[in-house]
Amino acid sequence: MDPRINVVEKRLEKIGKVIAIAGGKGGIGKSTVASLLALVLADSNQKVGLLDLDFTGASTHTILGLEDFHFPDEDEGIIPPKLHGISYITITNFTQDHATPLRGQDITNAILELLAITRWDELDYLIIDMPPGINDTTLDIIRLIKKIEFCIVTTPSKITTKVVKKSVELLQELNVSILGVIENMTYPTIHYAKEAFPKSYLGTIPFDETYENAIGDKEKLLETSIANTLRNFTVICDKMC
Amino acid sequence: MDPRINVVEKRLEKIGKVIAIAGGKGGIGKSTVASLLALVLADSNQKVGLLDLDFTGASTHTILGLEDFHFPDEDEGIIPPKLHGISYITITNFTQDHATPLRGQDITNAILELLAITRWDELDYLIIDMPPGINDTTLDIIRLIKKIEFCIVTTPSKITTKVVKKSVELLQELNVSILGVIENMTYPTIHYAKEAFPKSYLGTIPFDETYENAIGDKEKLLETSIANTLRNFTVICDKMC
Amino acid sequence: MHEWALADAVITTAKKVAKEENLIKVTEIVVKIGELQTISREIFETALQQVLKDAPDLFNEVTCKLEIEPAGFKCMNCGHEWLFSDVKKNLDDDETESIHFIPETAHVFLKCPTCKSPDFEIVKGRGIWVDSIEGEK
Amino acid sequence: MHEWALADAVITTAKKVAKEENLIKVTEIVVKIGELQTISREIFETALQQVLKDAPDLFNEVTCKLEIEPAGFKCMNCGHEWLFSDVKKNLDDDETESIHFIPETAHVFLKCPTCKSPDFEIVKGRGIWVDSIEGEK
Ligand SMILES: Nc1ncnc2c1ncn2[C@@H]1O[C@H](COP(=O)(O)OP(=O)(O)O)[C@@H](O)[C@H]1O
Ligand SMILES: Nc1ncnc2c1ncn2[C@@H]1O[C@H](COP(=O)(O)OP(=O)(O)O)[C@@H](O)[C@H]1O
Ligand SMILES: [Mg+2]
Ligand SMILES: [Mg+2]
Numbered sequence: 001m002d003p004r005i006n007v008v009e010k011r012l013e014k015i016g017k018v019i020a021i022a023g024g025k026g027g028i029g030k031s032t033v034a035s036l037l038a039l040v041l042a043d044s045n046q047k048v049g050l051l052d053l054d055f056t057g058a059s060t061h062t063i064l065g066l067e068d069f070h071f072p073d074e075d076e077g078i079i080p081p082k083l084h085g086i087s088y089i090t091i092t093n094f095t096q097d098h099a100t101p102l103r104g105q106d107i108t109n110a111i112l113e114l115l116a117i118t119r120w121d122e123l124d125y126l127i128i129d130m131p132p133g134i135n136d137t138t139l140d141i142i143r144l145i146k147k148i149e150f151c152i153v154t155t156p157s158k159i160t161t162k163v164v165k166k167s168v169e170l171l172q173e174l175n176v177s178i179l180g181v182i183e184n185m186t187y188p189t190i191h192y193a194k195e196a197f198p199k200s201y202l203g204t205i206p207f208d209e210t211y212e213n214a215i216g217d218k219e220k221l222l223e224t225s226i227a228n229t230l231r232n233f234t235v236i237c238d239k240m241c
Numbered sequence: 242m243d244p245r246i247n248v249v250e251k252r253l254e255k256i257g258k259v260i261a262i263a264g265g266k267g268g269i270g271k272s273t274v275a276s277l278l279a280l281v282l283a284d285s286n287q288k289v290g291l292l293d294l295d296f297t298g299a300s301t302h303t304i305l306g307l308e309d310f311h312f313p314d315e316d317e318g319i320i321p322p323k324l325h326g327i328s329y330i331t332i333t334n335f336t337q338d339h340a341t342p343l344r345g346q347d348i349t350n351a352i353l354e355l356l357a358i359t360r361w362d363e364l365d366y367l368i369i370d371m372p373p374g375i376n377d378t379t380l381d382i383i384r385l386i387k388k389i390e391f392c393i394v395t396t397p398s399k400i401t402t403k404v405v406k407k408s409v410e411l412l413q414e415l416n417v418s419i420l421g422v423i424e425n426m427t428y429p430t431i432h433y434a435k436e437a438f439p440k441s442y443l444g445t446i447p448f449d450e451t452y453e454n455a456i457g458d459k460e461k462l463l464e465t466s467i468a469n470t471l472r473n474f475t476v477i478c479d480k481m482c
Numbered sequence: 483m484h485e486w487a488l489a490d491a492v493i494t495t496a497k498k499v500a501k502e503e504n505l506i507k508v509t510e511i512v513v514k515i516g517e518l519q520t521i522s523r524e525i526f527e528t529a530l531q532q533v534l535k536d537a538p539d540l541f542n543e544v545t546c547k548l549e550i551e552p553a554g555f556k557c558m559n560c561g562h563e564w565l566f567s568d569v570k571k572n573l574d575d576d577e578t579e580s581i582h583f584i585p586e587t588a589h590v591f592l593k594c595p596t597c598k599s600p601d602f603e604i605v606k607g608r609g610i611w612v613d614s615i616e617g618e619k
Numbered sequence: 620m621h622e623w624a625l626a627d628a629v630i631t632t633a634k635k636v637a638k639e640e641n642l643i644k645v646t647e648i649v650v651k652i653g654e655l656q657t658i659s660r661e662i663f664e665t666a667l668q669q670v671l672k673d674a675p676d677l678f679n680e681v682t683c684k685l686e687i688e689p690a691g692f693k694c695m696n697c698g699h700e701w702l703f704s705d706v707k708k709n710l711d712d713d714e715t716e717s718i719h720f721i722p723e724t725a726h727v728f729l730k731c732p733t734c735k736s737p738d739f740e741i742v743k744g745r746g747i748w749v750d751s752i753e754g755e756k
């Protein structure tokens with residue numbers, strides 16, 4: 001018997017909302033939304049955790065500007081290190097940001113291990129940055145975290161819309177709670193999400209040319225129009241504002 | 242014993258070059274480059290195959306405008322249906338483009354099955370569209386197709402550059418042949434690839450605003466600057482021109 | 483008929499084993515046919531005979547034993563176990579044909595009868611499997 | 620010491636089993652400690668005793684048996700099999716510590732000794748595993 005499965009719910013019991021930032025497609029801004037949402041929440045004095053589950057494509061440490069990788073402190077488990085006020089777990093603290101080639105079964109095991117040993121303690125929000133695809137990570141999160149809610153990201157592209165629509169349909173079939181769909185990197189002229197996801201459409205995040213230069217810098221990130229738009233998505237962050 | 246493994250090399254023996262379009266990161270243009278490279282090669286009278294191995298994020302059928310999903314013909318295996326002159330295998334022909342939630346082990350099995358039963362026959366190039374990440378698909382392709390060569394796509398973004406760099410380092414450690422690195426969706430001002438990948442940098446593909454409207458339309462796709470740039474990458478397509 | 487390609491894989495495997503183990507004669511090949519892939523015993527028998535026509539002499543006296551293995555699933559989400567035979571009547575012809583080509587498409591067309599999850603394991607009876615190869619040295 | 624969290628998982632699992640099987644007393648828990656995670660028997664024993672202090676009465680007379688399971692790997696690329704004990708001397712302290720927290724980071728720090736691939740299976744001895752739970756009804 002794998003003892004870890006039985007302790008996952010207990011480790012998350014003091015957390016208000018557990019939100020997976022997903023979409024099924026890569027490069028749509030999941031890590032951007034996850035990181036900036038966590039920053040914006042912390043900046044609004046919410047207790048927020050960030051769990052980066054994109055092990056091979058880990059990006060939140062780059063966005064948030066984590067440069068020194070070190071092991072978390074231990075006390076009846078591991079205590080998430082704080083970064084910009086966020087309780088933050090990324091596999092890069094264990095791999096020193098080396099390439100991490102894992103098969104599905106390894107990913108399942110690593111997720112279970114992290115969920116079993118991490119002591120998040122009390123949080124208003126735990127934000128989970130998801131990898132692209134509908135894969136072991138997606139299936140495990142649905143199976144292991146019964147209170148999970150999905151926030152879906154999409155972009156104004158025919159390719160993205162088709163892929164994201166399929167993921168959303170699957171989540172709906174599985175009765176997984178969907179907080180809403182955000183259309184990211186919109187230009188003034190092209191939009192698809194409002195029509196493709198009429199029931200769950202939340203709004204748009206503009207393409208922000210200043211973002212590239214803000215990456216790694218907390219203050220600049222909080223000034224991007226991405227962060228400012230996220231502050232207004234009260235459907236996701238219902239305790240905010 | 243799994244009999245399929247022993248027949249993979251035999252099924253690919255009449256193929257000149259087998260090229261995986263990869264990068265480790267999502268949304269960088271892998272499917273775009275794979276589809277347009279296949280189109281450009283077919284348009285230059287090369288015998289070309291396209292194998293879409295991004296099962297949950299399949300996109301090449303959208304780009305190439307495949308609308309009717311039907312089973313391939315059978316003759317001592319399956320015969321890849323032709324689309325715009327390309328011998329084309331996509332899982333959407335089997336799933337009717339439904340959501341395809343597969344764990345790593347299922348992906349391995351589906352890849353093995355496709356490689357064991359598909360009769361590509363004689364080809365100059367087989368282009369493989371890879372999913373994001375360093376995962377079961379990547380590891381299986383390296384393990385099963387000894388003559389595989391990787392063409393790496395990246396974008397002018399700090400996040401992408403870090404992730405892609407890690408994949409490239411892993412491939413190099415594994416002595417997998419890398420044809421080169423293409424920087425896609427470049428703007429006139431930002432570039433990282435030339436510096437990040439000094440030895441294997443091939444060139445840039447500009448961000449093309451006409452692409453979104455060309456998706457699904459062969460003639461328009463062939464007129465994009467993406468297609469025109471790919472025509473000039475003779476390192477990849479050494480028999481072309 | 484795409485079964486030929488799988489039969490070819492079986493004989494190619496037997497050739498490899500014969501070489502590795504220095505067999506001068508292959509006498510018996512036992513093949514499991516997973517129920518999920520709905521490959522008929524007759525069709526696969528025919529395919530094997532076709533492939534064997536072009537096989538080297540060491541296969542002249544081989545007997546191929548085919549055994550159908552029932553397919554079974556276990557849900558990763560709720561732990562429920564069930565058999566393919568209980569649910570296959572719910573599949574239409576196209577869905578069965580998809581699974582015939584690529585058994586993993588079962589995750590697209592089948593769900594756990596208890597919790598409706600597509601996240602199940604194919605515990606047994608997936609597809610073609612070589613159980614044993616016997617011969618003389 | 621993060622072992623407490625894993626010990627807590629073991630006792631939580633025993634509680635669950637006791638409830639499901641209507642045990643009034645848990646008498647024995649056998650835990651396998653996978654060598655790969657380099658958890659010391661003494662530390663895990665201490666962690667279990669700490670967790671048991673707050674456990675309900677049905678654990679009053681429980682004995683916890685800890686068995687170290689050697690870790691072994693099999694290469695997916697070339698088929699080579701090897702033991703962790705043969706290669707662990709090549710790891711530095713930080714690498715061992717990473718694997719201590721998340722055994723899958725072995726794929727970052729270890730390679731197949733034959734073909735240098737990181738694509739290997741952890742066949743046995745990964746981490747903490749509950750082998751059996753015994754009690755009285
Ligand atoms: N609103 C935005 N404005 C400008 N660039 C963005 C925006 N959102 C994402 N990006 C860029 O798009 C790329 C993909 O974003 P990322 O958050 O890594 O997506 P994912 O996690 O879905 O792969 C990155 O290069 C990032 O810098
Ligand atoms: N050169 C380009 N010009 C304009 N848009 C592009 C270009 N390359 C890719 N895109 C767009 O970027 C997104 C990601 O491309 P895609 O080929 O699906 O990437 P991947 O296969 O790596 O996920 C799509 O919306 C696509 O339309
Ligand atoms: Mg990401
Ligand atoms: Mg793609």
Ligand SMILES: [Mg+2]
Pocket residue numbers: 574576577
């Ligand atoms: Mg049908």
Ligand SMILES: [Mg+2]
Pocket residue numbers: 711713714
């Ligand atoms: Mg070190």
Ligand code: NI
Pocket residue numbers: 315483484485582
């Ligand atoms: Ni058939």
Ligand code: NI
Pocket residue numbers: 074620621622719
């Ligand atoms: Ni420890």
Ligand SMILES: [Zn+2]
Pocket residue numbers: 557558559560561562594595596597598599
């Ligand atoms: Zn179920």
Ligand SMILES: [Zn+2]
Pocket residue numbers: 694695696697698699731732733734735736
């Ligand atoms: Zn090896």
